[in-house]
Amino acid sequence: MTAVEEVPLSAAGNPIGFGSMRRVEDARFVRGQGNYVDDVNLPGMLHSAILRSPHAHARIVSIDASAAEALPGVVAVITGKILEGIPRPSLLGDNFAWMPTLSYDTQAVLATDKVRFQGQEVAYVIAESRYIAKDALELIDVEYEILEPVMDAKRALDAGAPIIRDDKGQTDNSITDVHGNKTWESGNAESTAAAIAAAKADPNCVVVTQEIMYPRVHPAPMETCGSVSYLDKVTGQLTMYTTTQAPHAHRTVYAMVAGLPEQKIRIISPDIGGGFGNKVPVYPGYVLSVIGTIVTGKPVKWMEDRNENLVSTGFARDYHMTASIAATKEGKILAVDVDVLADHGAFNGVAQPTNYPAGFFNIFSGSYDYPDAHCKVTPVYTNKAPGGVAYACSFRITEAAYVIERVVDCLAQELQMDPADLRLKNLLRPEQFPYMSPTGWEYDSGEYEKTMRVAMDIAGYDELRREQAEKRAKGEYMGIGISFFTEGVGAGPRRDMDILGLGMADGIELRVHPTGKAQLRLSVQSQGQGHETTFAQIVAHELGIPPEDIEVLHGDTDNTPFGLGTYGSRSTPVSGAAASVVARKVRDRARIVAAAALECAPDDLDWELGRWYVKGDRERGKTIAEIALLSHSSLELPEGVEGHLDATAVYNPPNLTYPYGCYICVVDVDPGTGQVKIRRFIAVDDCGTRINPMIVEGQVHGGLADGVGMALMELIAFDTDGNNLGGSFMDYLLPTAVECPDWELGETVTPSPHHPIGAKGVGESATVGSPAAVVNAVIDALSPFGVRHADMPLTPANVWRAIQGNAIRVDMAVE
Amino acid sequence: MEVTITINGTPVTSEIEPRTLLVHFVRENAGLRGTHWGCDTSNCGTCVLWVDGSPVKSCTMLAAQADGHEVTTVEGLEQGGVLDPIQQGFIECHGLQCGFCTPGMMMTGRWLLDNNPNPSEAEIRDCISGQICRCTGYKNIVASIQWAAEHPATSEVTA
Numbered sequence: 001m002t003a004v005e006e007v008p009l010s011a012a013g014n015p016i017g018f019g020s021m022r023r024v025e026d027a028r029f030v031r032g033q034g035n036y037v038d039d040v041n042l043p044g045m046l047h048s049a050i051l052r053s054p055h056a057h058a059r060i061v062s063i064d065a066s067a068a069e070a071l072p073g074v075v076a077v078i079t080g081k082i083l084e085g086i087p088r089p090s091l092l093g094d095n096f097a098w099m100p101t102l103s104y105d106t107q108a109v110l111a112t113d114k115v116r117f118q119g120q121e122v123a124y125v126i127a128e129s130r131y132i133a134k135d136a137l138e139l140i141d142v143e144y145e146i147l148e149p150v151m152d153a154k155r156a157l158d159a160g161a162p163i164i165r166d167d168k169g170q171t172d173n174s175i176t177d178v179h180g181n182k183t184w185e186s187g188n189a190e191s192t193a194a195a196i197a198a199a200k201a202d203p204n205c206v207v208v209t210q211e212i213m214y215p216r217v218h219p220a221p222m223e224t225c226g227s228v229s230y231l232d233k234v235t236g237q238l239t240m241y242t243t244t245q246a247p248h249a250h251r252t253v254y255a256m257v258a259g260l261p262e263q264k265i266r267i268i269s270p271d272i273g274g275g276f277g278n279k280v281p282v283y284p285g286y287v288l289s290v291i292g293t294i295v296t297g298k299p300v301k302w303m304e305d306r307n308e309n310l311v312s313t314g315f316a317r318d319y320h321m322t323a324s325i326a327a328t329k330e331g332k333i334l335a336v337d338v339d340v341l342a343d344h345g346a347f348n349g350v351a352q353p354t355n356y357p358a359g360f361f362n363i364f365s366g367s368y369d370y371p372d373a374h375c376k377v378t379p380v381y382t383n384k385a386p387g388g389v390a391y392a393c394s395f396r397i398t399e400a401a402y403v404i405e406r407v408v409d410c411l412a413q414e415l416q417m418d419p420a421d422l423r424l425k426n427l428l429r430p431e432q433f434p435y436m437s438p439t440g441w442e443y444d445s446g447e448y449e450k451t452m453r454v455a456m457d458i459a460g461y462d463e464l465r466r467e468q469a470e471k472r473a474k475g476e477y478m479g480i481g482i483s484f485f486t487e488g489v490g491a492g493p494r495r496d497m498d499i500l501g502l503g504m505a506d507g508i509e510l511r512v513h514p515t516g517k518a519q520l521r522l523s524v525q526s527q528g529q530g531h532e533t534t535f536a537q538i539v540a541h542e543l544g545i546p547p548e549d550i551e552v553l554h555g556d557t558d559n560t561p562f563g564l565g566t567y568g569s570r571s572t573p574v575s576g577a578a579a580s581v582v583a584r585k586v587r588d589r590a591r592i593v594a595a596a597a598l599e600c601a602p603d604d605l606d607w608e609l610g611r612w613y614v615k616g617d618r619e620r621g622k623t624i625a626e627i628a629l630l631s632h633s634s635l636e637l638p639e640g641v642e643g644h645l646d647a648t649a650v651y652n653p654p655n656l657t658y659p660y661g662c663y664i665c666v667v668d669v670d671p672g673t674g675q676v677k678i679r680r681f682i683a684v685d686d687c688g689t690r691i692n693p694m695i696v697e698g699q700v701h702g703g704l705a706d707g708v709g710m711a712l713m714e715l716i717a718f719d720t721d722g723n724n725l726g727g728s729f730m731d732y733l734l735p736t737a738v739e740c741p742d743w744e745l746g747e748t749v750t751p752s753p754h755h756p757i758g759a760k761g762v763g764e765s766a767t768v769g770s771p772a773a774v775v776n777a778v779i780d781a782l783s784p785f786g787v788r789h790a791d792m793p794l795t796p797a798n799v800w801r802a803i804q805g806n807a808i809r810v811d812m813a814v815e
Numbered sequence: 816m817e818v819t820i821t822i823n824g825t826p827v828t829s830e831i832e833p834r835t836l837l838v839h840f841v842r843e844n845a846g847l848r849g850t851h852w853g854c855d856t857s858n859c860g861t862c863v864l865w866v867d868g869s870p871v872k873s874c875t876m877l878a879a880q881a882d883g884h885e886v887t888t889v890e891g892l893e894q895g896g897v898l899d900p901i902q903q904g905f906i907e908c909h910g911l912q913c914g915f916c917t918p919g920m921m922m923t924g925r926w927l928l929d930n931n932p933n934p935s936e937a938e939i940r941d942c943i944s945g946q947i948c949r950c951t952g953y954k955n956i957v958a959s960i961q962w963a964a965e966h967p968a969t970s971e972v973t974a
Contacts, residue, residue, distance in 0.1 A: 029914030032849015273915030528913030701952030
């Protein structure tokens with residue numbers, strides 16, 4: 001348990017360190033005084049709108065924008081052809097019609113030759129108002145020659161399949177990464193194949209193989225994506241208010257894309273209305289708003305609507321997985337092999353570390369102790385929107401956690417073992433940490449069985465099983481699903497983690513003012529995580545300055561040091577560590593100043609929260625506030641010691657941190673309608689040290705709702721013509737308060753041994769861990785019908801079909 | 816056309832296009848940006864405000880329809896420097912994270928309590944079920960509304 005009770009309280013009643021405290025941010029949000037990008041209005045600002053393709057795959061024969069240009073209030077209409085004519089002084093291509101993606105692919109800013117997905121950007125209108133800009137879109141006449149689209153990833157590599165990326169001279173729809181690989185393998189192929197073959201031949205063993213799809217879903221933050229860009233032609237300064245989770249990385253990308261000098265680019269990411277990975281990539285719309293201000297000389301706002309957000313910006317998942325698990329009949333897991341067909345859409349726009357083109361999917365071996373694991377991922381282009389890594393996935397650990405937790409349940413069903421017993425038999429043991437997984441991840445710490453027992457206790461697991469047996473006898477279908485997940489978060493060690501060559505270390509700056517109040521400048525970007533509160537608590541913990549006396553600044557590249565941003569649950573593991581490190585630097589410097597003032601050696605001083613004092617003489621000491629003033633005073637400091645306490649740091653994490661948890665879901669299924677009702681959901685997370693337990697729990701609640709949504713209702717499907725069938729909130733269903741149960745949370749605390757404060761990050765844990773618990777519960781309920789698996793989303797129709805024994809593909813509308 | 820809408824007690828008169836949505840009138844003509852625009856299809860509820868005391872999704876109502884009517888927005892909740900209990904409840908119970916759905920949720924929650932001062936958990940969940948939050952999983956929103964029900968007259972100014 002956390003030692004919250006021991007933390008002293010400030011005059012304002014806040015913990016001077018870790019513990020639940022009200023959020024600093026809330027004061028503005030509850031008054032409607034948040035400052036989101038659409039709230040930014042600059043003098044003389046113009047508005048803009050994007051014409052998008054109605055077709056998934058078509059050649060552009062002609063574009064006639066004359067009627068749009070003639071509409072009063074329209075300032076400019078920009079097409080791909082115009083962008084092709086603008087030379088770009090950069091190494092990344094010679095014109096503005098194409099831009100690089102975060103995966104070293106190219107993506108059309110505005111289509112020139114072909115459109116490659118429904119919703120792709122075709123033309124851009126700048127006008128005096130949002131309404132006029134939208135009107136003008138209706139007046140642009142585009143003639144298309146419709147081409148056959150590739151909508152089924154399973155047929156993308158067929159001989160004779162239409163070629164999507166002919167712009168790159170491709171002769172098929174394979175994707176080649178920056179290292180020249182067309183498939184991404186991990187683990188030991190030979191030993192895994194041998195272990196599975198041996199198990200097949202051994203009458204004391206079983207091998208279970210299951211096709212498991214993680215369909216296409218969308219992060220759908222409540223605030224859509226947008227930006228307000230202004231290039232001051234006199235000073236050359238580009239200021240961009242934009243919905244980005246990574247302001248510094250975006251600044252560098254715009255410098256590269258636009259060929260603008262980076263010192264003249266200022267990215268301001270004000271309040272962000274949810275991100276979940278949707279606001280990591282650079283989208284054509286952002287680039288177009290920059291082009292818009294370059295062309296017009298005025299500020300230009302672009303704000304997408306919900307349909308645009310759902311059909312064109314970064315989707316998540318779309319992994320077709322086939323998993324084989326080998327085990328003894330006693331339930332000891334021996335090996336797991338996973339083959340994946342990865343649908344990346346029309347442009348490879350995934351945002352993940354360069355050396356991890358399938359993200360961290362290869363952590364799929366999960367939380368269990370077995371020697372042999374292997375996966376092979378084959379990525380393909382299809383005529384769908386680009387993306388793939390998003391929606392709180394921890395770089396595809398969602399897919400990994402889902403596939404292992406689903407196939408372990410399939411194994412339990414095959415062995416007729418209780419899925420809890422099977423997991424307990426195989427969980428990694430505390431003495432195995434640090435644990436090197438069969439695919440090369442070094443898990444830092446964990447007490448897995450303890451956590452699982454806490455979850456089972458809260459659930460009353462044995463009693464639930466008894467109730468289930470009684471209900472089954474009465475023809476009622478109750479299900480209990482378990483998921484045990486391990487994540488690796490906090491990317492990452494600079495030695496092998498970068499995005500577009502930018503190492504994933506984070507800078508930080510702490511200023512301590514003469515009165516002892518402080519400002520902490522962060523590179524990471526809150527989208528609701530409460531950084532202004534939790535980062536102040538980290539500094540308070542290290543220096544004893546009350547959190548209300550520490551102002552946290554973020555979201556403005558001119559006022560914060562460089563860092564890679566907030567995604568992959570990396571803020572606490574990386575920048576949180578940086579905050580701790582920089583505060584300790586200040587503490588060390590304060591010791592020297594205090595020693596000078598107290599006329600002793602620094603080594604003669606001891607630290608207690610908020611002050612240095614003379615060893616053996618507790619009365620003789622100086623508080624941080626006193627030392628701050630002294631550091632600015634005429635006090636003579638030792639030679640070589642600079643004045644002031646301000647410090648900077650760059651934190652390069654030695655390893656990822658490995659939060660984990662055990663989730664238990666209880667459902668009731670109506671076999672007549674296929675409707676699933678979630679009765680209970682128990683979540684026990686171990687994210688190491690909890691800086692602000694209230695915020696940790698809030699993060700978990702949100703992720704659990706994601707899991708319920710993905711398991712039961714969320715889906716971006718397509719018809720065979722390429723129409724996106726999830727283009728509005730009438731079609732893309734998100735869970736509301738009535739689908740979500742009253743979450744029951746528990747915790748264990750196993751600190752990370754290598755993180756300065758032992759925190760592991762928790763932002764995505766519940767999104768990663770919860771879908772499998774829901775699906776396992778539904779399948780458990782349906783097992784009397786002989787159902788072993790059905791793909792998400794488990795809508796009433798899909799559950800009903802599974803009961804009838806004819807589950808269908810969920811990702812395609814099949815005639 | 817010219818419309819006059821009384822927003823939070825102050826009449827706002829503007830010359831607008833007849834097709835202007837109420838959400839855009841409130842945000843752009845009245846300059847009150849606490850009411851958000853999230854989906855266009857009445858599904859998400861970030862645009863909820865009150866027209867004549869009842870919650871309305873302002874992305875699917877024309878400003879012209881509100882001509883001569885009373886609109887209350889999130890900016891109208893705080894009175895004389897004192898937060899409404901619903902605002903205080905969201906702070907106390909961590910009922911918000913990114914804050915984007917929060918104004919709409921608070922307007923609906925306040926309306927519920929005005930009409931049903933002691934709602935059950937199920938009634939609260941039902942009442943906010945036309946609105947989406949992507950951050951909180953709803954549990955703390957429910958708790959925030961319950962807090963406001965239990966503290967009908969906060970006079971404390973916090974945060």
